[in-house]
Structures are given as C-alpha cells and as structure tokens.
Amino acid sequence: MHKFLVLVLLVLLVSCGDETLPKPKGYLSLEYPELGYNRLNNSRPYRFDVAKNTAIKNLPQNWLKVRYPKLKASVDITYRPVDNNLRELLIESEKLVFEHAIKADQITAPIEYSNPDKKVYGSVYQIMGNAASQVQFHATDSSKHFLKGSLFFYTKPNYDSILPAVEYIKNDMIHMMETLEWKD
Structure with missing residues (x-):
C-alpha cells in the first residue's frame, strides 16, 4: 500500500505544472524572390518576359511549363494557331475557366487586356476557392495566334x-x- 501511495503522489507532482495549451495554427512560409524578368528566347511563335526565379520546360506543340520551384507551382502555357476557329478557341478557353466553378467560391469578372500596337488582346480570370487552377488567361492577335x-x-x-x-x-x-x- 505504501508503494501505491508514493506512486500516486509522484504522479500528482509530475503532472502538476504548466498548463498544456494547444499549439497555434501554422502558416505557409514561402520565399518571394525580388522581381526581375528575363526575355523568353525560344523558337516558338511567341515570346514574353518570365520571372528570373522560374525554370522553363519546353513541351511539344509550342507549349511551355513555367515552373516556380520554390512556390511548388507552374503556369502551363498552351499555344494554338488560329485558323478560322477563333470563336471556338475563345469558347473553349472560357469553358476551361468555368469547369472550376464546382470547387470555386467565386470566379471574378475577367480583367480585359488590349495592346493594339503589339496586336495582343486577352483576358485574365481569377478563380477563388479550392479549385485546381486559381488564375487563367488567354491572349490572341485575332488572326493567327492564340495563347492560354x-x-x-x-x-x-x-x-x-x-x-x-x-x-x-x-x-x-x-x-x-x-x-x-x-513572331511572324
């Protein structure tokens, strides 16, 4: 009985101490490198600036994958030539945006972009919520090129x-x- 009493007292002494508090929620810690851009030089029918902290993976059919290794993300670039099918390409592009509506909380109205000097016309969509893709854009010259x-x-x-x-x-x-x- 004496051993049992000593054991109970020992447990009480050891267990009495600081209160156990739940740990605070952790937050994603990502490094955002300083902005800086390089010109994408390739044999594709288009070119644009890409962030210095990206890695480029060339894919068939003039497609690209612009990887952000530190952010564990990529921007997938698809290219399609326009051949009297601009309307279909625009509908397909918008359809791909709205396929995320099932998981999205909201899809913002597109931000329209126009640069007549360079013949670049397009839209940017932001998809809010737990969708597979959070931002999508498309751009075209309306006659030869379409990029998504x-x-x-x-x-x-x-x-x-x-x-x-x-x-x-x-x-x-x-x-x-x-x-x-x-590029023409």
Missing part, C-alpha cells in the same frame, strides 16, 4: 494558405501578357 496560361500548384488546393503565392504569380502572368509579342 493556367496556374497550378503541386499540392491539394487550400486557397487561404496559397493566396499570397497566387497573387505573386498572378502579377507575373499579367506581366507575361503585357510583354507578349507574336
């Missing part, structure tokens, strides 16, 4: 956690459109 860009993260979407990275890359995507030039 889609942002993807290499993780299960958690919009609140990735929102700062979405905004960072969205600005890069807008810069891509603003510096886009067609």
